[in-house]
Amino acid sequence: MTRPQPPDIAIVIPARNEAARIADCLTALAGQVSERVRVILVVNNTTDGTAGLARKVASRNGINLSVLECTLAAHEGVGTARRMGCDHALRTIPDLRSLLTTDADCIVAPDWIARNLAHLDEADVVCGRIEPMASETEILVRIDAQLGVLEATYRRLVQDFFARYVPGHAEIAGTHGEAAGASLALTREAYVMAGGFAAVKCGEDRRIVRALRLAGARVLHSDDVTVQASCRLTGRAPGGMSHALKERTDTRDYLIDDSLPPADWLIRKAGCGCLGPWPLLVPARLRLNVRDLPRHIEILETFRNSERVLPAARTPAASLSKCHVIGAAPERRTAIIPAVPSPQPSARSTLKGA
Secondary structure, X not given: OOOOOOOOEEEEEEEOOOOOOHHHHHHHHHOOOOOOEEEEEEEEOOOOOHHHHHHHHHHHHOOOEEEEEEOOOOOOOHHHHHHHHHHHHHHHOOOOXXXXXXXXXXXXXXXXXXXXXXXXXXXXXXXXXEEEOHHHHHHHXXXXXXHHHHHHHHHHHHHHHHHHHOOOOXXXXXXXXXXXXHHEEEEHHHHHHHOOOOOOOOOHHHHHHHHXXXXXXXXXXXXXXXXXXXXXXXXXXXXXXXXXXXXXXHOOOOEOOOOOOOHHHHHHHHHOOOOOOOOOOOOHHHOOEHHHHHHHHHHHHHHHHOOOOOOOOOOOHHHXXXXXXXXXXXXXXOOOOOOOOOOOOOOOOOOOOO
8 A cells, every 4th residue: 555645845825815716726736736735825814715715625626725814914915924834834844845836816837836846856946937817818908018018128138138247147048037926936945045935015036036046046937837827906915916017007107127227227236246136126216117218228239239248147146246135125026017828838848757
């Protein structure tokens, strides 16, 4: 008789008033969980029955679910909830090897767990690709497509700059470059080394990736690990995807993602070795409006074509100066908004033994 294998994988999901979406979130996991997987749902500040519904869905689908119910203080938020879930996993799963996390308004791809685990054989952190939920993309029609192209173009240029000139970032060229809590996977060792998710209202996802990259961890931005996120305009975390969508549908000159700095500032900081790891946290006073981007696009394109010499990107990221790594101010990031959802990946491409 084969003995059951003890769990060694935890999936942590923060949730606040998600009764309308938690069933879809958990059902997407149901077909891929095994006895090795424990799902930890951190239900905070909730009045709509999320916890009870989650327990019913888990029981019906054979999901090993732990529900933590709590009330967070005003200064706490999704970072606190994510940390609580991971801390619970560390305490209660003796054989824990891998920590995965997503959000309660997300639907993971059918091969999300398998692909994350396969990549964790070679990397310490796996940042998945976030796409808009296919059934809700009509909201994206309200976004000015030309402004979206400007931001996407500038993002590619900034990432290319990091890959070429910033130590430890050669691997981000041509990737999505995201570091979102909607799809993160970490080894237990990497999570502990980083000190865990920061107990903050938002921005804990990018913060832990920055810390790990600075510590020399292997960070992978994987295009074949995908999650569909809600396109709702009223979200749960300030500065998240819903905030970004609302700004882009309501205004004609919004602030772009706060990982994208002014071009001249970027070049200057890289030249003196004072540029922190990707993804950056741009100081509030330096945030760019989308209609300012043509000038900054021109600056980076000109710099790239000039073949200027800066430090080699293959130098370890741990050699970066720590003077501009994490600002003291709370993060109010803007999530990346893809233009359209892409098809779910085939399970064949990179999985071992497939």
